[in-house]
Amino acid sequence: MALQWMILTYVVAAEAALALLLTLPSPKLLKNRLVSLISVILQPALFIVPFAGFQLLDIYWKNEHRLMCTSEICTAAERDRYEKSFYKSQRNVILCVTACLLYWCIQRICKYNKEIQSLEEIEKRYKDE
Template structure:
C-alpha cells in the first residue's frame, strides 16, 4: 500500500515543480518548451485524478473499519491508544497528500492554458505591430 502513496507524492511533486517553472519569468524559447512539455504531461497526469478518488475511498474504508479506542468508555491499553492515534494521523496525512495532488493538477492545468493563451496573444500583438 505504500507504493501508491509514493506515486501520488511523486505526481504531486512533479506537478508543483511544473507550476513553479511555468510561473517563472524566463526567456521566450525556454517558455515555449515549458509550455509544450507541460501540455504533453497534462494527459498522463490526468490519471492521478481517478487514482486519488480511489485512494480517498481507501482512506474512508480504513477509517470506517478501524476499531475505535477512546479515552472514556472502553478500556484501552496504552499500546492500542497509540496505534489508534497513529492511524488517525496517517489517514489525515494521506488525505492531505491526495488533496495536494488534486489541487496541483488543477493548478497545472489552469496555469498551462493561461500561459499558452498569453503566448498566443503576445504573438498576435507582435504580428499586428509588424503589419503597421
C-alpha cells in the same frame, strides 16, 4: 498499501517541481518550449486525479469501519496505534487533495501561458498590418 502512498508522494513532488519551474521567470523561447512540453505530459498525467480520488474513497471507507479505541479497556499501545493511524489518514488526505490541486494549477498555468502566447501573436499581426 505503502507503495501507493509513495507513488502519490513522488507525483506530488514532481508536480510541485513543475509548478515551480513554470512560475519562475525565464526567457520567452524557453518558457514557450517548457509550456508545450509540460502540456504534452499533462495528458497522460491525468491518471493522478482518479487515482487520488480512489485513495480518498479508500481512506473514507477505512475511517467508517475503523475500530474505535476510546474506552478504558484499551491499552496505551492500542490507543497510540489508533491515534497514529488517524494521523496517517489525515496526512494521506492532504496528500491526495494536494495532488489534485497541483495538477489543476499546472494545467491552468499552461493554459494561461498558451493564451498569452496566442494573444501576443494576434497583437504582432495587428502591428504588422
